[in-house]
Amino acid sequence: MAGLAVLDTGASMSAVDRSVASELELCSTGVARWSAISATGQRPESPLRRARIGVVGDPRLWEMDLIEVPALTTAVVGIPILALLGWDFLAVCRLTCDGPAGTFSLELPAPVSTGRRRR
Secondary structure (H helix, E strand, O other): OOOEEEEOOOOOOOEEEHHHHHHOOOOEEEEEEOOOOOOOOOOOEEEEEEEEEEOOOOOOEEEEEEEEEOOOOOOOOOOOEEEEEOHHHHOOOEEEEEOOOOEEEEEOOOOOOOOOOOO
16 A cells, blocks of 8 residues: 655654554554544543555665554645654654745664675
8 A cells, every 4th residue: 555654843742543453454563652643631541553664765664653543634625645754763763854945854864784694
């Protein structure tokens, strides 16, 4: 399944839409308690789903746990948003925003070396 993940600088944890997690049969790695703006003030609990996330133009995949959230894909009308990437992902990146120019850049971490040991 292809779709977009939005950088969410206001989120400490990344999230995936419940229907996407179900369709992709993402395995559960536990449960997360999380906070969101709500009228009830309750802290919901949601399954954590393990997923492999790719960034356009980079061949690497990041395996990470995402909070399963209902109706995330309908949160942004007209754009097929499947996931939100929070600080658990951004903490390993360099995000630079230039407000006056209306641009940003995302620098991904250097690849981990897979060098071979010499004997």
